[in-house]
Amino acid sequence: MRRLSRTIVVGAAVIALTACSERTPLGPNATASDATNTLAHPASTNIIGHSVSVRTGNGAPSGGHYTLNIIGVDRNKTAPMTGDNGHRIFVPLWGNPKIMLSEGPDFAVLDANGTDGEAAFELPNPDPNGTGTTVYSVFARALGTPGGKSLTTTCAIDPFDGSEVCSMITLTLERGKGKSTFDNVSKYLLYIYADINGDGVLDRVGLFDGGLQGYFWDYDNLGLKLAQLRFYDCSTTVPVATDPNGPQTSGCLK
Ligand SMILES: [Ca+2]
Numbered sequence: 001m002r003r004l005s006r007t008i009v010v011g012a013a014v015i016a017l018t019a020c021s022e023r024t025p026l027g028p029n030a031t032a033s034d035a036t037n038t039l040a041h042p043a044s045t046n047i048i049g050h051s052v053s054v055r056t057g058n059g060a061p062s063g064g065h066y067t068l069n070i071i072g073v074d075r076n077k078t079a080p081m082t083g084d085n086g087h088r089i090f091v092p093l094w095g096n097p098k099i100m101l102s103e104g105p106d107f108a109v110l111d112a113n114g115t116d117g118e119a120a121f122e123l124p125n126p127d128p129n130g131t132g133t134t135v136y137s138v139f140a141r142a143l144g145t146p147g148g149k150s151l152t153t154t155c156a157i158d159p160f161d162g163s164e165v166c167s168m169i170t171l172t173l174e175r176g177k178g179k180s181t182f183d184n185v186s187k188y189l190l191y192i193y194a195d196i197n198g199d200g201v202l203d204r205v206g207l208f209d210g211g212l213q214g215y216f217w218d219y220d221n222l223g224l225k226l227a228q229l230r231f232y233d234c235s236t237t238v239p240v241a242t243d244p245n246g247p248q249t250s251g252c253l254k
Pocket residue numbers: 111112113114115116117118119
C-alpha cells in the first residue's frame with residue numbers, strides 16, 4: 001500500500017504559486033476588464049464575484065476566457081502542427097486519440113494534430129493545493145451537425161508500475177437538435193477519480209498532482225464535429241473523492 005507523495009505535491013504547489021505571480025490573463029479572448037483579473041490571487045473572491053457574475057444565454061459565464069475547439073475531421077491532417085497555437089485541436093471524426101496535457105503558466109495548444117493519434121495541450125495547474133476547489137473552471141458544449149457525440153476521460157500513468165489510470169467519470173458531449181448550451185465540466189477534465197493507492201477507496205487526484213504522471217484526456221470521438229471548451233477565471237468545488245457523481249458548486253454563475 002502506498003500513498004501520494006506529499007513532498008512532490010508540495011513542491012509542485014510552490015512552483016505553481018511562483019508561476020502564478022507572473023501569469024498573464026487568460027488569453028487573447030480576455031477583455032480589458034479582465035486585465036487585472038488574472039489567476040494571481042486565487043483566494044480573492046473578487047475574481048469570481050465581479051468578472052464572472054452573469055449567466056449568458058448559452059449557459060456559459062460572462063467574462064474573459066480561453067477557448068479550445070476540438071474539431072472532428074474525416075480526413076487525417078498531414079501537416080505536423082507542432083507548436084501551432086491556434087486554439088484548436090483536430091481529432092478524427094471517428095477515433096480515439098489522446099490529448100496529452102502539460103502544466104504551464106498559460107493555456108496553449110502545443111500539437112494541434114490529433115489525427116495521428118496524439119495532440120498536446122498546455123494548461124495551468126487547476127488545484128495546486130489539492131483542496132478540491134479549482135483556481136479556474138472549464139465549461140463545455142457540443143456543436144456541429146446533430147447526432148455526434150464524444151466521450152472524454154481524464155487519465156494518467158501510475159509511476160510505480162507504468163499502468164494507465166483513468167477517472168471513473170467520463171464527460172459525454174452529445175450534439176442534439178436545437179440550441180447547444182455550456183455545462184461546467186471541471187470535475188471531468190481537471191481531476192481523476194480512481195483508487196490509486198489500492199486501498200479499495202476512491203481517491204481524487206487533480207491534474208499534475210505528483211502522485212501520477214503523464215496526464216491526458218482520452219478523447220473517444222463518435223462523430224462529433226466540434227467540442228468547444230472554455231476556461232474561465234472562476235473557481236469550482238468538485239465532489240469529494242468518494243462521491244464523483246455528486247454535484248459541483250461554483251461561483252462562476254452567481
Ligand atoms: Ca500529433
